[in-house]
Amino acid sequence: MFKVFKTTGIEGNYSISSNPLFVSNGCWTIYPAKHKTTKKKCSVWQFNKKEWETRLMNNGLMNRSNKQMVQSDIFEAVKNYISNLAKFKHPNFLTVIEPLEDHKSRILFVTEYVVNDLQTLNKSQLDEIIITKGLLQIANALKFLHQSVHTVNLNINPSSIFITENFDWKMSGLQFIENLENGIAERYIDPLDSRLPAFLSIDFQFSSPNLLLKHNVDYVNDLFSLGCLIYYLFNDGGHLIACSNSSLLEYERSFNRNLKMMFCN
Structure with a gap:
């Protein structure tokens, strides 16, 4: 059921399912995972940069001249989502386990195990x-x-x-x-x-x-x-x-x- 993508960072420390549980807010694909050492269940969140770039290009919102500006606005919102969430330590807030990991084609982070959103x-x-x-x-x-x-x-x-x-x-x-x-x-x-x-x-x-x-x-x-x-x-x-x-x-x-x-x- 679980597979490992890479040998470093989040993908090296966690066994991540190849099948996502759900997609939240149209942008976060959320995978069930386990820490390799502790075996504790968690959720790995992925934002696919390339997918959104293609979608915005096809919709006529992104072109060569404004690409950097549009990407910057989107990625800034995504990063704010993670960094602000990580600030609050409270049992009724979603717990961030691993902070943002920014790759060329996607953004990853890890939270406590969740199975759905409302x-x-x-x-x-x-x-x-x-x-x-x-x-x-x-x-x-x-x-x-x-x-x-x-x-x-x-x-x-x-x-x-x-x-x-x-x-x-x-x-x-x-x-x-x-x-x-x-x-x-x-x-x-x-x-x-x-x-x-x-x-x-x-x-x-x-x-x-x-x-x-x-x-x-x-x-x-x-x-x-x-x-x-x-x-x-x-x-x-x-x-x-x-x-x-x-x-x-x-x-x-x-x-x-x-x-x-x-x-x-």
């Missing part, structure tokens, strides 16, 4: 007990993030929450975090070209109007996102705010429509 998970595996336990774990992660390190996540959504084989939920997706030690910050979120990878932007469907429309970065943004997640979990994967990441006008219309329905009821 986006790719078969929702029939969830019941009220599992959901309640998981939401409590995410709430504890948020409490730590807000009260202990004065930081807001801004990226709470199904693809940023990972599940262990014991159905523990782990927070990740920290590439957009903001420190609020000096109080409320201001941030303008630009719509994303739909041809670009979704991980370059926060998910509008799980984002607060306080952030997207008023441009305020505050703890309330994460609480709103948590509310959207609760709706998603108890409504068969439906979205409270139905929109894409490419239009703030579409987001505003969807939010106002839901607001009007609430008051009418």
Whole structure:
């Protein structure tokens, strides 16, 4: 079942399955693995640079003149994802075991063993007990993030929450975090070209109007996102705010429509 790719680094220290368990957020291919010495199970994450380069070339977003700039933006987001996640040591955050390893054609890192994320998970595996336990774990992660390190996540959504084989939920997706030690910050979120990878932007469907429309970065943004997640979990994967990441006008219309329905009821 397991094979070894190389003799150094992550691929030298871990026996990695040739079959991935799942693909997260459209960019991370996640493989089950074991440490060669300790035999402890873990997950090896791979981001394929060449695959994304080909995809962006075919979509007309990357050419010879802008290649370096586009690649830099994408790889910077990927590296922020890993480096920010590695900063937080808390039982309800996804644990990074081996930091980023940057190769010519791919990026690798290792985390504790996970079997799925909330986006790719078969929702029939969830019941009220599992959901309640998981939401409590995410709430504890948020409490730590807000009260202990004065930081807001801004990226709470199904693809940023990972599940262990014991159905523990782990927070990740920290590439957009903001420190609020000096109080409320201001941030303008630009719509994303739909041809670009979704991980370059926060998910509008799980984002607060306080952030997207008023441009305020505050703890309330994460609480709103948590509310959207609760709706998603108890409504068969439906979205409270139905929109894409490419239009703030579409987001505003969807939010106002839901607001009007609430008051009418």
